[in-house]
Amino acid sequence: MRKTTETQTQEDAEMEMLGKLWHSATGTEKEEEKTMSAFGKSIVLGVVSLMVLGGSASAQELITNGNFEANGAAVNGSNATGWTKDGAYGLYNGVGNSPVHGGIRDYVTGNGFNTSVGVYQTLGAPLVAGNKYTLTFWANRWTTGSINVRVGKYNSGSRDADGSYSPLPLAVIAAPTTDPWEFFTYTFTAVGGEDTVYFGTHALDGCDIDDVSLQYVPPPATPGTLIYGK
Secondary structure (H helix, E strand, C coil): CCCCHHHHHHHHHHHHHHHHHHHHHHCCCCHHHHHHHHHHHHHHHHHHHHHHHHHHCCCCECCCCCCCCCCCCCCCCCCCCCCEEEECCEEECCCCCCCECECCCEEECCCCCCCCCEEEEECCCCCCCCCEEEEEEEEEECCCCCEEEEEECECCCCCCCHHHECCCCEEEEECCCCCCCEEEEEEEECCCCCCEEEEEECCCCCEEEEEEEEEEECCCCCCCCCCCCC
16 A cells, blocks of 8 residues: 555654664664764864964064054153163154154164163063064164164163173164165064063164064964864
8 A cells, every 4th residue: 555645754753753762772872963963063173173273373462652652742852651761862753754654753772972772671571481472673774873682581781781681582783774664573482581672772873663563473273183072
């Protein structure tokens, strides 16, 4: 006898119910349900992993007032928020050498008369051993100016002297050769405890600096294996 559609549907429902009761009583699970369960969990884990990796790669700025604009139209030669003069001239309103990306301020590391003068910033927290960091800034030389650049843990003595820092993972001389502005970038590995970023005049004249940035460089993401267990 030929079964009606309604009868077939009812029988299918009854067989499905019996199957569920059997698996519930025996503690087993249909293979297709296992496959779908594992697939679903893998997707969820994959999304979570992407969210974690994406969050860890976000940049965190460690320099305060790196563009020197926080003080607005302050008097030329004054100090800048977040920075401390060490014999340097100070803030400058950019007349003649406009700030690199607009605004009204940049910073003059020299004073036109002396070497071994500059400006520094004490970081809010020391750098972490083994982490990589990138220091970037723009510089504009006067006539023969260049800049001593240091990132280290300041101990005592002249901030322009290498021996005043320990550790000192970054100590370079930046010599701008273009006019008006040149971009500099340095990546280094912290030894641990570094708390000072310093820019000092290396030659008699000096340089302007602007848009200073120090950021942590996260390690590259590596593919992982998603493991799931019920």
